[in-house]
Amino acid sequence: MVQHALSCHEAFLRLNDYVDRELSPAEHDAVAAHLFDCAKCASVFEFEADILADLKAKLSRIQLPPSLKDRVLEAIQRGAKAADA
Numbered sequence: 001m002v003q004h005a006l007s008c009h010e011a012f013l014r015l016n017d018y019v020d021r022e023l024s025p026a027e028h029d030a031v032a033a034h035l036f037d038c039a040k041c042a043s044v045f046e047f048e049a050d051i052l053a054d055l056k057a058k059l060s061r062i063q064l065p066p067s068l069k070d071r072v073l074e075a076i077q078r079g080a081k082a083a084d085a
């Protein structure tokens with residue numbers, strides 16, 4: 001597969017999935033390469049990564065009801081099994 005350099009628009013469209021680590025390795029590399037070359041997109045990425053880190057820190061401080069926590073853990077385990085198959 002030939003890798004073409006991403007435009008800013010293409011990189012921007014993938015930025016959320018990049019932050020969430022949901023891209024394929026090839027797409028992840030393409031976005032990483034663009035962020036390395038493009039100061040404009042790199043600053044947007046840092047901004048988004050900061051917000052996400054902040055959100056995760058807030059979520060980790062929220063007490064979930066045990067039943068909900070169990071359901072979430074179960075869903076994560078099911079997802080992990082599906083990813084293995």
Ligand SMILES: [Zn+2]
Nearest residue numbers: 008038040041
């Ligand atoms: Zn760019």
